[in-house]
Amino acid sequence: MDRAIEVLELMTGDNVRYPFDNFVCSSVIVGFCKIGKPEVAVRFFENCMNSGALKPNVVTYTALLSSFNLLGKFDEGCELVYSMKKEGLALDAILYSCWILGYFRNGCLMEALRKYREMLERGINPDTVSYTVLIDGFSKEGSVGKVVGFLKKMLKDGVMPNVITYTAIMLGFCKEGKFEKAFRLFKEVQDMGIEVDEFMYATLIDGACRKGDFDCVFHLLDGMEKKGIKPSVVTYNIVINGLCKVGRTSEADNVFKEVAGDIITYSTLLYGYTEEGNIKGIIKTKEKLEKSGLCMDVVACNILIKAFFMVGAFEDARALYQAMPEMDLNADSITYCTMIDGYCKVGRIEEALEVFDEYRVSLVSSVACYNCIISGLCKQGMVDMAIQVIIELGEKGFILDMGISMMLIRAAFSQMGAVGVMNFVSYLGFKGDLLFLI
CATH class of the missing domain: 1.25.40.10 (Tetratricopeptide repeat domain)
Structure with missing residues (x-):
């Protein structure tokens, strides 16, 4: 495949003038979309246009619009259709279908409906x-x-x-x-x-x-x-997920024996056993996953980290968290929250703060991570530090969860008394009647 892509790019280079016609171009674009290479399809189209060897028609544009949809570049797809209209090209039912699909994928239901009506107004059945x-x-x-x-x-x-x-x-x-x-x-x-x-x-x-x-x-x-x-494994995963959701993970595991599972299968079983607190099930599934040779994804890592904390394997949780970059995986808000919450629940606040510091310098933005660390600090009686975190939270424009707010105020009251809490609440701009909930 890589060699085929190189050949296609050479054929549209400055020194080569291969007579691409619209049919060939469209076929190549559709082909790349079908094998999951829409970015190559777009690059191929751009090369053809730059070489002056192509004058696209509605078929070519439809194939390209499909590529933009797959790449999540829907705005560029819309610009493509608008340029077609300016060129006076007639839109057909296939292109409108592809365009409407893009609107649905972007959650624009009413706009999708408007395009359907526009289609009818243009006399397109x-x-x-x-x-x-x-x-x-x-x-x-x-x-x-x-x-x-x-x-x-x-x-x-x-x-x-x-x-x-x-x-x-x-x-x-x-x-x-x-x-x-x-x-x-x-x-x-x-x-x-x-x-x-x-x-x-x-x-x-x-x-x-x-x-x-x-x-x-x-x-x-x-x-x-x-x-x-x-x-297929997709159908079996639906069954496994359904059983796990109702606390029948052991039955789901029996279904799993009938299929070669993927990472979603293992993640679902790990999640089910973790929610049920079934330590044996967690360990057994983890061992199967390690033997399977499957590549982990972020979801699987997050579930496994939570499972490690549940069974008391804190070092394993930390090791997996630290190994994520080596697997080309970026920690998300759930990863950070799971690590922070896991350490806080067992009183390992220093390690929770280390992870929180790593979260702060990451590109991830989540109020949940602040909630987790503030809750942990309050439970450890570290009110001064919790107050500093909540001030930082406000500076970032986040709104603290009400339950965590009340926990912080109660912790502050136990250490600073009513006057201290009043000053604290006034500083943060809270409403005075919030104190009556203490």
């Missing part, structure tokens, strides 16, 4: 993909009313839904807790002769997990296998 994008977008937001409305409009226009469309509708029903409707639609889809796939089963399985109906979950898994659909 939505196709199956267009309607599916709209249905999927509103389903993920739980707007089932709009979803049903679009389905009716779709059928009225003579546009036939496909398995992806129906899966999106089922997702909406499940998100609203209407699992029975989702399951009924599932049966109707099969009666229509539409071949169901793993994604549809996974959507229903997730809905059944949310409902806590694990008999239905395992019934659906059996149904998949009878249809010759082998559940």
